[in-house]
Amino acid sequence: MAGITVSELNRCLQACGFDALGDSLASTITGKINGSIGSRNEAAMFIAQLFHESNGFKYREERSRGAGQPYPPYYGRGYIQLTWDYNYRAxxxxxxxxxxxxxNDPDRVSRTPEVSMDVSTWFWKTIVRPKAAPFDNFYRTTGAINGALEPPGSELARRRYNLYCKVAQVLDAYPLAREC
Incomplete structure (x- = not known):
């Protein structure tokens, strides 16, 4: 178990330029992380990806609602921005x-923080973890989430890695994974 505290989560948010969360929301998020993630380094990667996808837990739904994309109504929802009907089905x-x-109710994913985190941890454990373990290469996590749109070395991939470095520092999660 990663053992991430509410205080640590809020320090991670602030280190990355986001606002701290209230205790209730932060407790929900840390509870889901601690129930699903094994190490502090994996937690740092997961948290960094959630920060990027949700803008620091600000959004639980893709702001464009999938406009111009082939996947509506199954556009990005949850803190990890679950997309595509096959992911909603699974x-x-x-x-x-x-x-x-x-x-039948894709909005359910973004309706509450609890379901947003449940879907996000499911996606991490099912889709990301098998492609990213042993968590020594951060880009493997980005590739599993959004690789087609964010190739190694791209500005967005670097942004994700920089978030990870800041989160890992707060969590004292060393050694750091390489960028790609």
Missing amino acids: ASKYLYGNESVLL
């Missing part, structure tokens, strides 16, 4: 035992 099957729950 997350729904895992979380609810029924693949139709999120397919």
